[in-house]
Amino acid sequence: xxxxxxxxxxxxxFFAARTHNGFSGPVSDEDLRQIFDLMKWGPTSANSCPxxxxxxxxxxxKERLRPCLMPGNVDKTMAAPVTALIAYDPTFYEHxxxxxxxxxxxxxxVGKEEFARHTAFLNAALQGAYLIVAARALxxxxxxxxxxxxxxxxxxxxxxxxxxxxxxxxxxxxDPAKLYPRGPRFAFEEVCRVD
Amino acid sequence: xxxxxxxxxxxxxFFAARTHNGFSGPVSDEDLRQIFDLMKWGPTSANSCPxxxxxxxxxxxKERLRPCLMPGNVDKTMAAPVTALIAYDPTFYEHxxxxxxxxxxxxxxVGKEEFARHTAFLNAALQGAYLIVAARALxxxxxxxxxxxxxxxxxxxxxxxxxxxxxxxxxxxxDPAKLYPRGPRFAFEEVCRVD
Numbered sequence: 001x002x003x004x005x006x007x008x009x010x011x012x013x014f015f016a017a018r019t020h021n022g023f024s025g026p027v028s029d030e031d032l033r034q035i036f037d038l039m040k041w042g043p044t045s046a047n048s049c050p051x052x053x054x055x056x057x058x059x060x061x062k063e064r065l066r067p068c069l070m071p072g073n074v075d076k077t078m079a080a081p082v083t084a085l086i087a088y089d090p091t092f093y094e095h096x097x098x099x100x101x102x103x104x105x106x107x108x109x110v111g112k113e114e115f116a117r118h119t120a121f122l123n124a125a126l127q128g129a130y131l132i133v134a135a136r137a138l139x140x141x142x143x144x145x146x147x148x149x150x151x152x153x154x155x156x157x158x159x160x161x162x163x164x165x166x167x168x169x170x171x172x173x174x175d176p177a178k179l180y181p182r183g184p185r186f187a188f189e190e191v192c193r194v195d
Numbered sequence: 196x197x198x199x200x201x202x203x204x205x206x207x208x209f210f211a212a213r214t215h216n217g218f219s220g221p222v223s224d225e226d227l228r229q230i231f232d233l234m235k236w237g238p239t240s241a242n243s244c245p246x247x248x249x250x251x252x253x254x255x256x257k258e259r260l261r262p263c264l265m266p267g268n269v270d271k272t273m274a275a276p277v278t279a280l281i282a283y284d285p286t287f288y289e290h291x292x293x294x295x296x297x298x299x300x301x302x303x304x305v306g307k308e309e310f311a312r313h314t315a316f317l318n319a320a321l322q323g324a325y326l327i328v329a330a331r332a333l334x335x336x337x338x339x340x341x342x343x344x345x346x347x348x349x350x351x352x353x354x355x356x357x358x359x360x361x362x363x364x365x366x367x368x369x370d371p372a373k374l375y376p377r378g379p380r381f382a383f384e385e386v387c388r389v390d
Contacts, residue, residue, distance in 0.1 A: 001368050002207060002334040009204050010332060012197060014236040014325070033383050040380040041209040042324065045341045047378035053387040061390035099378055122320050122341065122361060129237065129324030130209070137205060139197040146240045146317065157390070166317060173196050183242035183294055185235040188228050192248040195256035195352070 013136050018179050020141045023172030025081035027057075027140065032082065035135050035171075042130030044123040046105045050092035051127035052163050054085040055171075064156045070147035073168075080143065080170035084131060085157060087165040088124035090117045121166065128167045141174030208331050213374050215336045218367030220276035222252075222335065227277065230330050230366075237325030239318040241300045245287035246322035247358050249280040250366075259351045265342035268363075275338065275365035279326060280352060282360040283319035285312045316361065323362045336369030 004010070011017075032055050044050065056065055062078055065085075069077055077083050093109035093116055109116040132142045145168045153165040199205070206212075227250050239245065251260055257273055260280075264272055272278050288304035288311055304311040327337045340363045348360040 002336075004333045005200075005204050005207060009200050010233060012200060013208075013332060014233050014329060017236065019238045029389060032387070032389060036383050036387055038205060038209050041212065043214045043327065043337070043339050045339075047380075049381055049386070051386065055387065055389045057389060064390075095381075099380075101378075102375075119341070121316070125317050125320035126324040126327075129321040130328070132238065132321075133325070133328045134209060137208060138199045141197075142238070144238050144240075146314070180297075183296075185242075185294075186244055186290075188231050191244070191246065192227070192231055192250065194224060194227060194250045195253060195259075 013133055017136050018141075018174065018182065020143045020170070020174030020179065021076050022175035022178030023080045023141065023143065023170055024175065025172055027081040027171050031138070031140070034138055035131065035140070038138065039127065039130040039134035042127060044126060045119055046096060046108075047099045048092050048096065048119060048123050049099060049127070050088045050120040051124035052087045052089050052158075054087075054157050056083040056085055057081070065153070068149045068152040068156060073145050073147050076143060077145070077168065077170055081172040082170075084169040084171055085153065085165055086124065086128045086131065086167040086169065087154075087158060087163045088120040089163050090120045091162050092116070092120050125166070128169070132169060135169075135171055140171055143170035143174075144168070145170070208328055212331050213336075213369065213377065215338045215365070215367075215369030215374065216271050217370035217373030218275045218336065218338070218365055219370065220367055222276040222366050226333070226335070229333055230326065230335070233333065234322065234325040234329035237322060239321060240314055241291060241303075242294045243287050243291065243314060243318050244294060244322070245283045245315040246319035247282045247284050247353075249282075249352050251278040251280055252276070260348070263344045263347040263351060268340050268342050271338060272340070272363065272365055276367040277365075279364040279366055280348065280360055281319065281323045281326065281362040281364065282349075282353060282358045283315040284358050285315045286357050287311070287315050320361070323364070327364060330364075330366055335366055338365035338369075339363070340365070
């Protein structure tokens with residue numbers, strides 16, 4: 001049986017990891033590749049891998065993002081070294097002959113638009129969470145957000161495609177001085193049962 | 196700056212971790228509590244924590260699940276020590292005065308049924324991914340699935356509530372002899388850009 005990771009690793013991934021509001025760099029292209037090359041191994045239904053990513057770093061791209069943000073998210077996002085925009089491709093099934101070659105999985109989705117959209121959103125959300133955990137595992141801090149105008153972001157970053165945005169994650173090295181108090185969590189008994 | 200976790204930890208979480216099809220136990224109540232107490236710290240929008248969990252272990256509960264499963268998922272799920280059923284509560288916002296006490300976040304969702312449903316599903320999916328990674332971090336293997344009749348599962352496990360199922364995760368110690376070949380992943384350039 002595989003042992004649990006050491007306590008310091010569990011701290012870095014979950015127990016001590018926090019949603020950060022202030023960040024410093026650097027976050028290089030090589031760092032972004034390393035985060036992707038780790039998170040990409042997280043499981044998705046039929047290996048569908050429906051998430052699509054834009055790593056927003058340049059001044060020009062940040063300015064494209066600015067008017068799409070909720071007011072409370074503007075300053076921290078404009079200041080972050082990189083903001084990962086995470087979206088899903090509802091036509092992901094076109095790639096299944098390559099990604100899931102041992103079954104005709106494409107046929108499960110063709111002509112079933114709502115089922116394909118549901119599958120794309122669910123699995124891209126899983127991949128968004130894998131990105132957060134992978135970034136933490138590699139020593140970065142995250143500031144995930146869903147407070148933005150997704151339709152406007154789609155127009156600014158995915159015009160002419162069917163891709164739909166659903167999450168932003170600021171990336172960098174967090175400033176502990178800018179943390180808010182941590183929110184409480186449910187106890188096991190409140191949200192779990194063992195049947 | 197925080198260093199990356201050691202290579203063995205990255206292997207356990209992502210690089211070498213696989214979706215398993217055969218499992219052995221034991222997975223105790225205390226193990227389930229430890230997995231929950233780790234994954235619960237993963238971030239959700241406005242600390243909404245909308246996921247709800249049933250850990251299906253008894254023969255009776257497994258038999259309730261059986262007719263809801265796609266044929267290809269029956270044998271491995273019936274044999275797994277525990278199957279985690281993950282669902283979302285679209286009325287999660289009732290708990291926000293306690294979970295997110297510094298703003299009136301409940302008012303963002305009351306009367307906005309589709310926005311509340313979207314937020315619940317997205318964030319519960321993130322929590323589903325945290326559960327997978329947390330279980331791996333604690334030395335367990337996972338077999339996530341979305342091939343089941345969710346409406347029938349809701350009737351069998353959440354009757355009389357608004358809670359909606361979306362994912363199953365078999366849990367235990369995986370049998371490497373029952374692994375399938377690993378599916379390929381996209382290259383960075385295929386699904387990412389740096390703007």
